[in-house]
Each structure stands twice: as C-alpha cells, then as structure tokens.
Amino acid sequence: MDRLSERFNAALALAAAAHQGQIRKGTENAAGLPLPYITHPVAVAALVQRYGGAEAQILAALLHDVLEDAGPDWAQPIRDRFGPEVLELVEFCTDGLPDAAGLKPPWRTRKEAYLAHLRAAVGPGVLVSACDKLANLQAILLDLTEMGEGVWDRFTGGKAGSLWYYQELVAAFAGRVPEPLAVALRRDLASVLAVTSPRGPGGHPQGEG
Numbered sequence: 001m002d003r004l005s006e007r008f009n010a011a012l013a014l015a016a017a018a019h020q021g022q023i024r025k026g027t028e029n030a031a032g033l034p035l036p037y038i039t040h041p042v043a044v045a046a047l048v049q050r051y052g053g054a055e056a057q058i059l060a061a062l063l064h065d066v067l068e069d070a071g072p073d074w075a076q077p078i079r080d081r082f083g084p085e086v087l088e089l090v091e092f093c094t095d096g097l098p099d100a101a102g103l104k105p106p107w108r109t110r111k112e113a114y115l116a117h118l119r120a121a122v123g124p125g126v127l128v129s130a131c132d133k134l135a136n137l138q139a140i141l142l143d144l145t146e147m148g149e150g151v152w153d154r155f156t157g158g159k160a161g162s163l164w165y166y167q168e169l170v171a172a173f174a175g176r177v178p179e180p181l182a183v184a185l186r187r188d189l190a191s192v193l194a195v196t197s198p199r200g201p202g203g204h205p206q207g208e209g
Contacts, residue, residue: 092125
C-alpha cells in the first residue's frame, strides 16, 4: 500500500469515528435510508485530489468538519496522527467550534467571519475550502432539481441566507484557486440560481428573517 493510501485510510477512519451517528441532512431515499455524514468529506477529498491538492490537503479534506461537528477535543488526535500541517488546514476550514454545551455562535455571525477569513487568507487551505463549497453546491443543485424549493428548509440560513453566502464564497475564491475549480464553482452557482429565484414574493429580495 502506498503512503497516501495508508494515511488516507487512517484519516477516513478517524473522521468516521468523529462523525459516528451523524447523517447528511435530507438524503433519505425511498427506503428511508439517509447517507452517513462521512460521505461528504470523502466527496470533498476526491475534489481536492482532482484539482491538484497535495497529500496534506487531501487528508485535511477528509477531516475538515471534525472540529466543527465533533468538537475541539479532536484537534490533538489529528495532530498526533497526521501532524501540525493537516491540523492547521482543518482549522482553516472550521467556521465555528461548539462550546461545552454543543452550541455555536449565530449562523450569520459565523458566516460573515468565515468570509472575512477567506478574503484575507493565502495558502493551501483555500483549495480545501473551495472544494468543500463546491461539493455543497453540487448537492444543493441535485436536490433542487429533484425536490424543488423545499430543499432550503434544511439550511439554517434559509434560502436567502444560503444564496447570499454561496455568492459571496464564489466571489471570494475567484482568482485564488485553479481556474478549472473556479469555473466549476461559477457554473454550479449559476445553475443553482437558474432553478431557484433569489427573490421573494412580488420580486423583492428576501431578508434573513
């Protein structure tokens, strides 16, 4: 087994343990079976590899939601097993840590802070973050075409907040990721906007509520 495969499998195992019991919202099929959450980090890792990521970026993609969804106690296991570079990339992708009660800061506050972080950032974390957001856009687009507008009910920011966030994200990544990735982000965002209106009743922009 090559080095990447060995470390990939180890990172996958750690991520699966951290996300144990978590599911990908809204993925229940006709048999009532939802996808385990770990399928999302795997999809992100595949995109990172596709768009030229190095080993540390691919491993971080598998682990990118561990701190955010399972808590800061997982930072030391990540560092111990994969080193400080991978941990720093995971921290780069984390937009809010749960407190002792499992609560995070308000959604809008977290997203505005993460956008400010991205706009000022340089280095390999930008690619991992962009692939994470592309995977999310791809899932939103598929759900919209199959389920319609009800897909927005599963998002904390709702329809208006989510559309605002992804438009700001795609703008923040422009010129700072490989061009094929930037093209994919713009394409899938445009497709999402084409099948859902960013405006509320009467043609007025929707607020956050």
